[in-house]
Amino acid sequence: MTMPLPDLTSLLAGLGLFMLVASVAGYVLQLWFSPEGDNPVIENLNARIRSWWAMIILMALALLAGRVGTTLLFAFASFAALREFVTLLDTRRGDHWAVAVAFFIVLPLQYWFIATNWYGLYSILIPVYAFLIIPMIAVLRGDTERFLGRVAGIQWALMICVYCIAHVPALLNLEIPGYAGRNVMLIAFLIIVVQGSDVAQYIWGKLLGKRKIAPSVSPSKTVEGFVGGALSAVVIGAALSWITPFGPVRAGLMAFVIVIAGFLGGLVMSAIKRDRGVKDWGHTIPGHGGFLDRLDSVIFSAPIFFHLTRYWWSLT
Amino acid sequence: MTGLLAGLVANLIVIFARFVTAVRGIWMSGPPDTRPKVYFANHTSNGDFVLVWAALPHRVRSRTRPVAASDYWLTNPLRAFVGREVFKAVLINRNPEERTEDPVQLMLNALDDGSSLILFPEGKRNMGPDRLLPFKTGLYHLARQRIDTDLVPVWIENLNRALPKGEILPIPIICTVTFGPPIQIALNETKEDFLARAQAALAKVAETVERPRS
Numbered sequence: 001m002t003m004p005l006p007d008l009t010s011l012l013a014g015l016g017l018f019m020l021v022a023s024v025a026g027y028v029l030q031l032w033f034s035p036e037g038d039n040p041v042i043e044n045l046n047a048r049i050r051s052w053w054a055m056i057i058l059m060a061l062a063l064l065a066g067r068v069g070t071t072l073l074f075a076f077a078s079f080a081a082l083r084e085f086v087t088l089l090d091t092r093r094g095d096h097w098a099v100a101v102a103f104f105i106v107l108p109l110q111y112w113f114i115a116t117n118w119y120g121l122y123s124i125l126i127p128v129y130a131f132l133i134i135p136m137i138a139v140l141r142g143d144t145e146r147f148l149g150r151v152a153g154i155q156w157a158l159m160i161c162v163y164c165i166a167h168v169p170a171l172l173n174l175e176i177p178g179y180a181g182r183n184v185m186l187i188a189f190l191i192i193v194v195q196g197s198d199v200a201q202y203i204w205g206k207l208l209g210k211r212k213i214a215p216s217v218s219p220s221k222t223v224e225g226f227v228g229g230a231l232s233a234v235v236i237g238a239a240l241s242w243i244t245p246f247g248p249v250r251a252g253l254m255a256f257v258i259v260i261a262g263f264l265g266g267l268v269m270s271a272i273k274r275d276r277g278v279k280d281w282g283h284t285i286p287g288h289g290g291f292l293d294r295l296d297s298v299i300f301s302a303p304i305f306f307h308l309t310r311y312w313w314s315l316t
Numbered sequence: 317m318t319g320l321l322a323g324l325v326a327n328l329i330v331i332f333a334r335f336v337t338a339v340r341g342i343w344m345s346g347p348p349d350t351r352p353k354v355y356f357a358n359h360t361s362n363g364d365f366v367l368v369w370a371a372l373p374h375r376v377r378s379r380t381r382p383v384a385a386s387d388y389w390l391t392n393p394l395r396a397f398v399g400r401e402v403f404k405a406v407l408i409n410r411n412p413e414e415r416t417e418d419p420v421q422l423m424l425n426a427l428d429d430g431s432s433l434i435l436f437p438e439g440k441r442n443m444g445p446d447r448l449l450p451f452k453t454g455l456y457h458l459a460r461q462r463i464d465t466d467l468v469p470v471w472i473e474n475l476n477r478a479l480p481k482g483e484i485l486p487i488p489i490i491c492t493v494t495f496g497p498p499i500q501i502a503l504n505e506t507k508e509d510f511l512a513r514a515q516a517a518l519a520k521v522a523e524t525v526e527r528p529r530s
Binding site: 088090099 | 474
């Protein structure tokens with residue numbers, strides 16, 4: 001549709017450079033500490049870096065492909081996430097139709113309305129219509145065993161995996177004066193701040209982490225990791241203000257909100273995993289786990305970022 | 317031409333199975349070689365065979381054949397094409413009175429041709445609360461006549477949630493297929509002892525599967 005943005009290309013070049021440095025660092029660490037491949041932390045780090053390359057390349061291709069590519073990528077991410085979430089639900093045979101409707105009707109419709117910029121419908125499709133229709137379908141099967149829990153599980157799955165994730169491509173629909181044609185950079189900003197914060201929390205935690213911040217929910221998260229990660233992400237956000245419609249201060253504030261929502265969202269998703277008795281959501285992304293393990297903080301920050309930006313900067 | 321079409325359909329079926337189940341093969345004793353083996357699995361869904369097949373590495377898959385009921389697969393031309401040409405199933409008549417060939421002999425022929433077999437020794441889909449139904453004797457007869465052949469217990473997890481009995485449309489649920497350490501029949505082992513040991517081996521594989529609390 002449009003020519004690739006000069007901003008986007010330079011941003012991707014910068015990311016590529018950063019990844020190159022990370023890969024070299026990972027390689028050196030491996031030579032030093034894990035020449036036989038026997039140090040699990042180093043091996044996991046390098047698996048993560050390799051997966052990051054794949055994710056960044058995929059993401060870059062989608063963003064460069066414009067609206068259709070971006071929407072399709074996140075629709076697929078929603079599908080994979082929903083598949084992971086539903087797998088962990090304690091469904092019964094009586095949920096079959098309700099789950100089928102969630103996958104094959106609600107998910108495609110949500111992304112269709114996003115692609116066609118129908119704000120009035122994509123913002124209520126799941127919280128209003130799916131919320132009401134899912135239990136209606138489930139009740140027709142007549143199985144009342146644990147009914148509320150089962151229905152609530154499917155509603156949660158849709159909100160988390162479809163509604164929230166869909167707010168990332170929805171950023172393309174905002175109409176911000178003086179920012180026309182550059183909305184894809186809002187997605188880049190959100191993703192880089194969220195994932196940068198995750199990576200920074202991981203690095204600060206590994207380097208300085210001592211005091212556990214939520215021992216009963218996520219034993220690997222530390223106060224030092226969180227504070228270091230949050231500060232790093234605010235700096236990243238402020239430094240990226242040139243790709244946003246915000247000034248440096250507001251970009252930093254936006255990053256702060258994103259990081260807090262992402263961090264607490266990550267804890268929520270960990271609590272769900274603990275409750276269900278599993279360590280990871282899936283195994284699709286080597287070193288990271290499942291799609292939901294990688295997207296948990298995006299999920300909780302995307303709708304908030306979308307609405308804050310829409311309220312203060314968008315015309316629509 | 318039929319071969320090309322069958323290959324294409326086989327790949328489409330595997331892609332579809334991966335899309336729905338993101339199936340992951342877990343090899344407790346390392347990845348398989350291409351020597352003929354007998355994979356014996358639990359049976360809870362019509363899609364069981366396809367899932368085991370999709371979890372196998374490509375080179376192994378192309379020479380692995382399911383053992384299936386001819387009274388199901390030969391009922392219409394489409395099924396017959398899929399059963400015979402795509403899956404290359406070893407088709408067995410479940411009704412002894414109508415049989416013209418010995419089912420065990422058919423399976424032995426396939427093994428001797430260099431194929432591996434997938435078989436469901438419970439004989440029918442398990443709908444009950446028990447993890448496994450009692451095994452039918454086919455596995456024993458097969459093992460006794462090919463004592464060197466590896467018998468691999470295979471546990472299929474979750475497919476009965478993706479495609480429960482009576483539903484046509486599968487829902488996406490992540491499935492795993494766990495291949496346990498192979499067993500072989502011991503000299504002088506009785507039918508009952510061997511079948512009990514095979515069943516225990518499969519139950520043991522089932523226990524290693526990570527599953528959420530229920």
